[in-house]
Amino acid sequence: MNSKDNMYVSLGVSPRLVALANDVEESLKERFAQIDEVAEYNQLKVLRAMQQNRVSEMHFHGSSGYGYNDDGRDALEQIYADVFGAESALVRPQITCGTHALYTALASQLRPGDELLSPVGLPYDTLQEVIGIRESNGSLAEYGITYAQVDLLPDGEFDYEGIRAAINERTKMATIQRSKGYASRPTLSVKRIGELVAFIKSIKPDVICMIDNCYGEFTETIEPTEVGADMIVGSLIKNPGGGLAPCGGYIAGRKDCIERAAYRLCSPGLGKEVGANLGVNLSFYQGFFLAPTVTAGALKSAIFAAALYERLGFTVYPDSKVSRHDIIQAVCLEKPEALIAFCKGIQAAAPVDSYVTPEPWDMPGYNEPVIMAAGAFVQGSSIELSADGPLRPPYNVYFQGGLTWYHGRFGIVMSAQKLLEAGLITV
């Protein structure tokens, strides 16, 4: 055993598990090299945009009040636009989270009588109340905006005939979720998103195609705005915040779409001109600069988790071989005790609150108790190492993040250590 292995043992990991982890990592060399290639390309892409926009120290200053002439905010928004191949962007601490960004993007384009189409099945949980799929105060449905949905085919392909039939004269907008979220469908590659957008526009060219880009940023060298999407939307406490953004969301895309989004976020007439940055600029800039490598670490952690748990005999989604377009990993743990042990391991590996023990609890909106592990610097940040799952069969745990690959690796090994201690696996 070398000194790294000894360090693992001193942190409570069984020597046999240390050896297994080393073996699994060895088998992933080629995949990791591909991830590094993507990260290096994206690092240069971000760097180029920062240089071309002449970033300087003054851009990091805080602004207050109305936030007029906030050059730091304006330059950062242009950098996001340039990196994502978009005309314009909104990147703001006033956007509370991903759901708020998505709501703003939807509500800004849709008017009473319009219809919203999801051609990729049921959207993410929180969007269901936004749209009114589940009744909610102030939903789009309350404003007379209807919703149509076409599910993916059983093999995960787009139901092109179903989509063609669903598009009508009222179809104003399509919402396309890149990540599988907490569903079991495959994540969409940017290429596939491009094919879907092209198909929708071939039927009705003026349909605004919005991509829920959460968890997808920087996992590939291109983003959906580079293959025809009108808007992409995401959260800054996921990939593009690089772990440093303390809050916020972004919307990037066509100039007219972003202007409507800014009018909806602030007020008609005010738009992008106002919005003080309240001192977050440095962390927004620095986080975006680090985002390509932070995302690469999270991707390696996800693939390592898949490979390790495959070796331990579990079913994982996606498996350790398929190409990745987001950072979420699910492991089917089959037993409630295994789900709880996994989360305890992730918690025990955290830099913050490592001494607390996660317990299942009754969360609003869920039918079963949910267990969550997170020891994050930023509350709820899921680019940081985190795991959660509802206590119902098949006891899937959803795992994501890791600000560094080394932390992700340690967290996954600790999760397996807790399973080992509970007598749920043998190594």
Ligand SMILES: *Cc1c(COP(=O)(O)O)cnc(C)c1O
């Ligand atoms: C996280 C997420 C959201 C919502 O983001 P919040 O920041 O939690 O509000 C929406 N869609 C997808 C696919 C997500 O992963």
